[in-house]
Amino acid sequence: MGLKPATNPDVEAVEIELSIDGKSVTAKGGVSLYDVISSTGKIIPAMCYHYTFDPFGSCGMCLVMQEGKKAPVRSCTAKATAGMIIRTEGDDLFQARKKAVEKHLSVHPLDCPVCDADGHCELQDTAFQHGVTNLANAKQKFIPEDTRSPVLDFNMNRCIACAECINVCKDVLMIDALQFMKKGGFNQVVPKGDLALSCEFCGDCLAVCPVGAITNKFSKYLYKPWQMKKTTTTCNYCGDGCQMYLETKDAEVVRVTSPLSWKNKWGDRADTAKGHGGLCVRGRFGFEYIDSAARMKQPLLRKGNQLVETSWLETMHQVVDRFSDIRRKHGPDAIAGLITARCTNEELYLFQKLMRAGFGTNHLDSSARYGHLNFVHASQHALGIGRSPNDWEDLTKAKAVILIGSNITETNPLTAVRIKEAIRVYKALVVVIDSTVTNMAKLASHPVLIKPGTEGLVIDGIVKATLDLDLIDEDCVKKHPQAFKALKAAVAHISLEQVAAHTGMSVESLKNTSAIFAGASRSIILCAEGIVRQPNGYQNVLKLIDLAWVTGKLGQPGCGVNTVTEEPNEQGAVDMGAAPEFLPGQASFNDQTARDRFAKAWNITLPAAGSGANLVEILKRCRSGQIRALYVIGENPLATLPASMEVRPALDRLELLVVQDPFLTDTARMAHAVLPACTSAEKDGTFTNLEGRVLRVREAIDPIGESLPDWHIMTALANALGCQWEYQSSNDIQAEIMKLLPGYYNLGQPRKVVPTVDRYLSNGYATDVAARYRASAPSDSKNQRPFVLLMGQILYHSGKMSTKAPGLVTIAPNTGRLRMNPQDMERLAVGEGTTVRLTSDRGSVQLAVQPDQSITPQTCFFPEHFNEPPVKDLMSVEVDSTTGVPSFKQTRVTIEKA
Ligand code: SF4
Ligand code: SF4
Ligand code: SF4
Ligand code: FES
Helix, strand or coil: CCCCHHHCCCCCCCEEEEEECCEEEEEECCCEHHHHHHHCCCCCCCCCCCCCCCCCCCCCCCEEEECCCCCCEECCCCECCCCCEEECCCHHHHHHHHHHHHHHHCCCCCCHHHCCCCCCCHHHHHHHHHCCCCCCCCCCCCCCCECCCCCEEECCCCCCCCCHHHHHHHHHCCCCCEEEEEECCEEEEEEHHHCCCCCCCCCHHHHHCCCCCEEECCCCCCCCHHHCEEEEEECCCCCCCCEEEEEEECCEEEEEECCCCHHHHCCCCHHHCCCCCCCCHHHHHCHHHCCCCCECCCCEEEECCEEEECCHHHHHHHHHHHHHHHHHHHCHHHEEEEECCCCCHHHHHHHHHHHHHHHCCCCEEEHHHHCHHHHHHHHHHHHCCCCCCCCHHHHHCCCEEEEECCCHHHHCHHHHHHHHHHHHCCCCEEEEEECECCHHHHHCCEEEECCCCCHHHHHHHHHHHHHHCCCCCHHHHHCCHHHHHHHHHHHCCCCHHHHHHHHCCCHHHHHHHHHHHHHCCCEEEEECHHHHCCCCHHHHHHHHHHHHHHCCCCCCCCCEEEECCCCCCHHHHHHCCCECCEEHHHEECCCHHHHHHHHHHHCCCCCCCCCCCCHHHHHHHHHHCCCCEEEEECCCHHHHCCHHHCHHHHHHCCCEEEEEECECCHHHHCCCEEEEECCHHHCCEEEECCCCCEEEECCCCCCCCCCECHHHHHHHHHHHCCCCCCCCCHHHHHHHHHHHCCCCCCCCCCCCCCCCHHHHHHCCHHHHHHHHHHHCCCCCCCCCCCEEEEEECCCCCCCCHHHHCHHHHHHCCCCCEEEECHHHHHHCCCCCCCEEEEEECCEEEEEEEEECCCECCCEEEEECCCCCCCHHHHCCCEECCCCCCEECCEEEEEEEEC
């Protein structure tokens, strides 16, 4: 899909007919002639054009003859009009294009043998096609390589000044980090201001460069293209689920490339049709964790105080004996399991089956508990759907977006690109409500800065303003008069002036936001960490659903309340039933019909209805001694959860802690047995992204050392425990899921989910609506500590896994510094690097500070990826009484010079 209306196949445009090489072609009027030619399957060279941004028209390669014109025309900049008669072939065109290639090659070094683009170079291809060998006028440029960026090197000797890199960065990513600059007699691409590159390091400029002028620092000189195996797979960092090519040489991952490339301007654009096909910095440059030297290569067994390398056979014997022993002596409920949402659907399915059928317990949970389950439960409760209803295309075409509590360019950069497209192409009005000055706020039509932790109150204000201004959809509300009456009563006490005073969002802005949302034909709400990972997340999502309901946006095309997922398979974890409250398919664990169905399919008796402990409860029961054995797959609660959750005492008390992970994590160091697991690059399976799209994960390299895929280890464990599982591959597990959840694997298309609005509104709504508008009442304690400490994700990292990727650590090392607004630093008389004491009700740490303009006054920020110093241990925890989600990303602190 093109990113500008002129070339957007979905844009309303008149259908026209034109002739290309004697054949009649139907197209949309006004689109680039190059795109029309390309859609017929003809490939003509185009070195400066890519359909994702406006044509630049500099390379002179895309020449065609148009009847009525004497000279060839550049098809990229020409717009298709009715009746055009176009010829794309012929000796005259061949010669004209050949001249253009000669011109480019005359100032281009012939260093193909040492160029990373060798074999993937449009100039090389066109020179070959046109037989360009005579370079009598060739001159060398001798421009020194610019190696100042941590990830990209710029070799301007090879640049053909096509501006593709500049245009993708400016138009598509809206970052605008590159420019042309005349230097040494040549037009060169330089980072803005000719300083060291300072940008998001997504590498999309590298992807679209048709030559080897921009190179990947991490893979330079490591390969020739024909030596590499290219595996199409899904990124394992966030829930966007970007498709990527993992390129490997022997057992080594050499580089990651994207569907976005200079090549996708030709013919079939299916690879990039849903989004531009690029990657973010994590996806493109974060691959080195896969074959990191720190990977665990052999099982470890605790012998005394030491974890000792042991054979799989001996380790599994011990693990099975000890699990069996505990089950025999204390029953199945003495065992629990935790799993990461970085595992595949097939593994998450197998995990819950192992816990329920193998061990006989319903004490199980996944990292979706850290927030996503707040969204799932609210959406399930109110609408009967446990995921976001809108896909990327809906987001792109939205006319109004409320983005609340989401630093989306940092957490989900490619979903952010869709919102950027909505802003740029569809002129969407975007209201960004956040307590940080986010990147998206800088691009949005309506950026709103609020006080940290007041998102819930802001929603109260928007709902109230919507009712006050009568921006309701009469048809929707009159179907449910009782519910509407109850909503009006629930918000009656809310004063917009008070909301404004407590949140920092003005009354006018509250009203304006209501008007924008209610007034647009395609209105989308997107809420994320600032809602679902915060106290009252569940209630706040319900209030957003209220807003969508009264404005008539529920179930309407292109409208809905959505979230994003930070880990790649949080949606899959919920869908596969890796939570005590859900069986696969999000069936309630207590639903008798569903229980009967799964018990029959698995040929077991399920643990009792109503049984089951979630993450917080599991840790509690570990501490109390009720749970004696814990099986942890890919999770690292010790490093993730604050000290107040008492993870260490919980793990200390266990008789058996088994950790299965690619790395020896903090939690693994406490284990009795550590099982080396593969990364997603070494196994097959699927992830379900934030749109509900099921995406293939493919094995690109053999397992490192003796590590094994998680599904393989779980199958072995289950069989040793007496199950008779016959899975030989991830496909076998998939086949079972397909039978139990027909339609789940919907060939890469998100399954359509339609909210059932009426059920809840006529049954239960009126009795539970008041509680959510009471929940966010502000507490105004005079003795509050003056600063709010926020912990959150930064663009260059994802959980702790990215800290094992040297490339990402090079870009964003742990500075160990607290980010503060410069005004606050001035007030406290602390300079950059000054050590301060940060104190919460939970304790103190000392660390240096650094200025950050995006942090609002009286707020400070520390990235959640790092525990040195242990800032996370300052956090208190609030557990949602409905969803069991623990919130621990925000607390009040004092800051003083140490
Ligand atoms: S890496 Fe991405 S953000 Fe940086 S200059 Fe290239 S396209 Fe722009
Ligand atoms: S660096 Fe590559 S993409 Fe950028 S202008 Fe030069 S040739 Fe084109
Ligand atoms: S946006 Fe998410 S899925 Fe896409 S490349 Fe980046 S981390 Fe990977
Ligand atoms: S001038 Fe059309 S592709 Fe370069």
